[in-house]
Amino acid sequence: RHLVFPLLEFLQERQLYPDEQILKAKIELLNKTNMVDYAMDIHKSLYRTDDVPQDMVDRRVEVVARLKALEDAAAPLVTFLQNPNAVQELRADKQYNLQMLNDRYQIGPDQIEALYQYAKFQFECGNYSGAADYLYQYRALCTNSERSLSALWGKLAAEILMQNWDIALEELNRLKEIIDSKSFSSPLNQVQSRIWLMHWSLFIFFNHDNGRTQIIDLFNQDKYLNAIQTSAPHLLRYLATAFIVNKRRRPQFKEFIKVIQQDQCSYKDPITEFLACVYVNYEFDGAQKKMKECEEVILNDPFLGKRVEEGNFSTVPLKDEFLENARLFIFETYCRIHQRIDMGVLFEKLNLNYEEGERWIVNLIRNSKLDAKIDSKTGTVIMEPNRPNVYEQLIDHTKALQGRTYKLVGQLLEHAQAQPAR
Numbered sequence: 001r002h003l004v005f006p007l008l009e010f011l012q013e014r015q016l017y018p019d020e021q022i023l024k025a026k027i028e029l030l031n032k033t034n035m036v037d038y039a040m041d042i043h044k045s046l047y048r049t050d051d052v053p054q055d056m057v058d059r060r061v062e063v064v065a066r067l068k069a070l071e072d073a074a075a076p077l078v079t080f081l082q083n084p085n086a087v088q089e090l091r092a093d094k095q096y097n098l099q100m101l102n103d104r105y106q107i108g109p110d111q112i113e114a115l116y117q118y119a120k121f122q123f124e125c126g127n128y129s130g131a132a133d134y135l136y137q138y139r140a141l142c143t144n145s146e147r148s149l150s151a152l153w154g155k156l157a158a159e160i161l162m163q164n165w166d167i168a169l170e171e172l173n174r175l176k177e178i179i180d181s182k183s184f185s186s187p188l189n190q191v192q193s194r195i196w197l198m199h200w201s202l203f204i205f206f207n208h209d210n211g212r213t214q215i216i217d218l219f220n221q222d223k224y225l226n227a228i229q230t231s232a233p234h235l236l237r238y239l240a241t242a243f244i245v246n247k248r249r250r251p252q253f254k255e256f257i258k259v260i261q262q263d264q265c266s267y268k269d270p271i272t273e274f275l276a277c278v279y280v281n282y283e284f285d286g287a288q289k290k291m292k293e294c295e296e297v298i299l300n301d302p303f304l305g306k307r308v309e310e311g312n313f314s315t316v317p318l319k320d321e322f323l324e325n326a327r328l329f330i331f332e333t334y335c336r337i338h339q340r341i342d343m344g345v346l347f348e349k350l351n352l353n354y355e356e357g358e359r360w361i362v363n364l365i366r367n368s369k370l371d372a373k374i375d376s377k378t379g380t381v382i383m384e385p386n387r388p389n390v391y392e393q394l395i396d397h398t399k400a401l402q403g404r405t406y407k408l409v410g411q412l413l414e415h416a417q418a419q420p421a422r
Helices: 004-014 019-030 036-047 054-081 094-105 109-124 128-141 145-161 165-181 187-205 211-219 222-231 233-245 252-262 270-280 284-300 318-336 343-349 354-368 390-398 401-421
Strands: 340-342 372-375 380-383
Touching: 004 019, 019 036, 036 054, 054 094, 054 109, 054 128, 094 128, 109 128, 109 145, 128 145, 145 165, 145 187, 165 187, 187 211, 187 222, 187 233, 211 222, 211 233, 222 233, 222 252, 233 252, 233 270, 233 318, 252 270, 270 284, 270 318, 284 318, 284 343, 318 343, 318 354, 340 343, 343 354, 343 380, 354 372
Parallel strands: none
Antiparallel strands: 340 380, 372 380
């Protein structure tokens, strides 16, 4: 629920909806949390008054009382954790820690459970820093795997909301390992966990330095891609965007185009339609129109539209990177099916005027080392045939066999291990 607030903030900044609607949505969301003071402030701003409803006042009294009770219950363990000398006594062995805490400090399971409840309540109050610290310490003592997993979800959410992208990525990878290795009560629960993980990861991947590579590594794995196709096809937008803006063209891209082609009937948006126009239908005029729609989609998407922030790693908006690479996609594909290209026609398809287009294509040929030349007299680009030899084709077609073999062996081993359990 708390992760919705950054999305509402983005919508408010973009002024996509009237302020009154956004503020009402925030209050409705806040009413299901313990962030009572924040809700009061928004109520005053929305209705231009210093008075707040009595139920908000009563709710604040209730929250403060509950926070004090939880603080008292967790106090013995919090005091211990705030003592550096005492913390040094802890070891990697959780059972030893529990015995030591009980024997020396009279801290038992009730106090450890109280720390979890206190951390969760702190999160609900919007104190994400305190919640993250307590949840981290709780996981070091917790012996209940389900409770520990819940605490890890909370820790991840807190790091995302504090915009600690490096730490959040570490927690995301830790959570992924648990989800992939854990024995769930049903396969559906495991798929649901993967879908939640991918949704939360969008906050990280479009803010982290290496995010555009990491999102491909995660979303394009078979188990995660299957979850997207069956239950969350809208996530294809973000994987498609990552492939387009990623400077390193990956072998998986060809396979991803097949996914786009398969899912055209069940899901489409301007970004996936752009790829379909270029690589499936070869509709270059359609691709040009989709580029304009893609620009609008990126600007208004809470994850894609707010990529550049003060102090962030990139000074180029994602929109600009996307359009530049989209033009390159059109050009490369167009060149593969034409030997002589009229620059005027090409620039029209790329939505560039002649002067901009000529400069762009000269830089592209120089930087990409394309085997092409410009004939200024006829205003054409002449592509030299570049056919890979038979050995290169053989390597290209067989390089994925090792990975597929490992995957098949892994599936067979899983099946063999599952047989005795049945």
